[in-house]
Amino acid sequence: MQCAVEIQDFNGSRRLRTSEKSPQKPSYTMPKYKLEYIWLDGYTPLASLRSKTQIKEFASFPTLADLPLWGFDGSSTQQAEGKSSDCCLKPVAVYPDITKKDGVLVMCEVLMPDQKTPHPSNSRATIPDDPDTWFGFEQEYFFYKDGAPLGFPKGGFPAPQGPYYTGVGYKNVGSIARKLVEEHIDICLAAGINIEGINAEVAKGQWEFQIFGKGSKKAADEVWLARYVLMRVCEKYGVDVEFHCKPLGKDMDWNGSGMHTNFSTKFMREKGGKKYFEKLMAAFDKYKDEHITVYGPDNHFRLTGLHETQSIDKFSYGVADRGASIRVPHSFVNSEYKGYLEDRRPNSAADPYLVAGRILKTIQSVPTA
Numbered sequence: 001m002q003c004a005v006e007i008q009d010f011n012g013s014r015r016l017r018t019s020e021k022s023p024q025k026p027s028y029t030m031p032k033y034k035l036e037y038i039w040l041d042g043y044t045p046l047a048s049l050r051s052k053t054q055i056k057e058f059a060s061f062p063t064l065a066d067l068p069l070w071g072f073d074g075s076s077t078q079q080a081e082g083k084s085s086d087c088c089l090k091p092v093a094v095y096p097d098i099t100k101k102d103g104v105l106v107m108c109e110v111l112m113p114d115q116k117t118p119h120p121s122n123s124r125a126t127i128p129d130d131p132d133t134w135f136g137f138e139q140e141y142f143f144y145k146d147g148a149p150l151g152f153p154k155g156g157f158p159a160p161q162g163p164y165y166t167g168v169g170y171k172n173v174g175s176i177a178r179k180l181v182e183e184h185i186d187i188c189l190a191a192g193i194n195i196e197g198i199n200a201e202v203a204k205g206q207w208e209f210q211i212f213g214k215g216s217k218k219a220a221d222e223v224w225l226a227r228y229v230l231m232r233v234c235e236k237y238g239v240d241v242e243f244h245c246k247p248l249g250k251d252m253d254w255n256g257s258g259m260h261t262n263f264s265t266k267f268m269r270e271k272g273g274k275k276y277f278e279k280l281m282a283a284f285d286k287y288k289d290e291h292i293t294v295y296g297p298d299n300h301f302r303l304t305g306l307h308e309t310q311s312i313d314k315f316s317y318g319v320a321d322r323g324a325s326i327r328v329p330h331s332f333v334n335s336e337y338k339g340y341l342e343d344r345r346p347n348s349a350a351d352p353y354l355v356a357g358r359i360l361k362t363i364q365s366v367p368t369a
Contacts, residue, residue, distance in 0.1 A: 030057040031102050037070055037089050038228055039108040042078035042121040045297035046243075046349050049228050050077055067091040067106060069115055079110060079121055086113045092124065093221045095191040099232070105191060107221050127216055127357025128364060135219040135356050136262035136340070139226070140201055140208045140348045142242040143177055143234070149205030149248070150177055150239060158204045161254065165202045173200050176237060181207055184230050193222045193229070202255040203248075216356035223259075223352040245347035250301035256309075257348035258302070260327075263359050264340035267368045272338035276368065283366045284326060284343075285315040287358075291343075294358050296350030303345060310345070317341075 032055050040047040058066060074080030074087035089108040097103030110119040118125035143150035151174045152158055163172050181198045188195040188209075196210040211226055213219025231241050246256040267276075284291070292299060292312060303312035308322040317326035319333055325345055332339040346355045 030059050032057050033062060033102045033104050034097075034100050035062070035067065035104045035106050036097060037091070037106045037108050038225065039072075039089055039110055040121065040123065040224070040351075042074070042119075044078075047121065047123075047351065049224070049231065051228070061096065062094065062104060064091055064094050067094060069111075070108075074110075074119075079119060084113075087111070087119060088113060088115050090115075093218070093225070095193060095225065098187060098190040105225060105228070107225055123351050123353040123357075124217060124220070127353055128360045129215050129217045130265070130360060131215040131218075132266040133216065133356075133360055133363070134212070134214050134264050134340070135216065135352075135359075136196070136210060136212045137219065137223050137352055137355075138208055138210050138258070138260040138262070139223060140206060140257035140259065141230075142203070142206050142247055142257065143180065144205070144240040144242045144247070145238065149203065149242075150174060151204045161202050161204075164200055164204050164206070167200045172204075174205075176239065177205070177207065180230075180233055180237060180239065181209070183233050184209065184226075187229050187233065188226055191225070191229070193226055195222075195226060201257075206255065206257065216353070216360050220352035220356050243349040245296055245298055245349055246301035250304070255307045256302035258309075258344060259296070259346045259348050259350050259352065259355070261343045261346050261352075261355055261359065262340050263343065263356075263363075265363055268340070269338060271368070272332075272336065274337045276366070277337045280363065280366050281317050281326065283362050284317075287362050287365075288315040288325070291345065291358055291362070294350065294354035295345050296347030298349075299345070299347045302347055308344075312345075 034053055035056055036051050036053050038049060038051045041050050054070060070089045071086055072089060073085050075082040075085035079087050088111040090111050091106045092109050093107040095105040097105045109124050110122045111117060112119055167173050185195060185198060194212050196212050198209045201208050209226060211223050213222050234241055248254045300312050303309045305311040310316050310323060310325045316324045317328055318324040319328045320330055321327055327342040327344055343359060
């Protein structure tokens with residue numbers, strides 16, 4: 001590119017001189033993404049969510065293949081001893097986070113220091129998976145503030161259950177809860193987390209969201225991420241999320257919290273049949289103890305035979321029966337025993353990886369021929 005420049009001679013006369021000038025290259029800086037790595041710690045009987053952020057430059061929103069492994073101190077999360085504390089985070093799912101500029105939610109598995117072997121606390125790595133098995137999780141929980149469910153009077157109790165389920169109005173849901181759940185919906189939808197709905201539940205301060213997913217791992221990934229998002233939303237309002245299945249105690253006349261799990265396979269949706277259904281229910285009965293083992297801690301407080309539950313030591317199924325272990329929808333029977341079923345035993349604190357994995361394992365034990 002030529003540039004004309006005015007110069008002055010020693011004698012004071014002025015003239016123009018043309019010079020060659022290289023064009024300037026536009027400067028470009030790649031966006032710096034905030035990668036929030038999220039994982040489950042090693043606490044028992046219930047793992048907690050953990051997270052930490054690293055900043056990385058990418059030309060565009062990172063894919064799973066772009067994301068590096070990342071180490072952390074497992075001695076602070078009940079996943080290693082101090083003398084050998086290194087653990088490794090392996091990204092397994094990635095979603096945008098609209099709460100931050102260039103924010104990224106990264107769900108991770110925990111690996112041993114060899115960066116290959118799943119850590120013993122890694123409940124995701126070893127479960128069976130099948131994209132044709134669909135899951136719908138109904139995640140119940142309580143909002144808690146100052147040691148009590150949101151809306152409970154200090155040192156006392158609100159009016160008995162009845163008006164709170166799907167309730168409307170300040171006296172039923174208060175002034176904060178709906179703001180929390182609607183903000184939660186917006187963040188999940190923007191991230192691509194497949195949240196399908198919310199509602200106020202039976203007890204004061206109790207709510208539910210629903211997640212649908214295809215495959216045990218993907219569906220459970222999104223439950224854990226939706227839990228994480230909800231807890232993050234609540235931080236700025238000074239509210240906690242209580243996932244314990246019976247936070248008010250087993251003897252109180254208030255509903256507990258579940259994570260009812262709807263499920264279907266391709267065979268159940270397309271062929272089904274009463275004979276197969278009866279074999280499937282026999283398998284669920286046979287493995288009822290194995291299911292209860294992974295259906296969440298303290299479930300004996302909740303599965304008492306009261307408050308729309310079956311007793312923890314029994315297995316039953318029934319059409320539209322919310323007091324059964326497995327609820328059979330009318331639509332299932334009317335479609336010649338095709339469609340989905342609902343396992344009502346998983347509680348609100350259960351690990352959805354283990355729940356989905358156990359359900360699929362039992363289904364796979366039943367021949368379809």
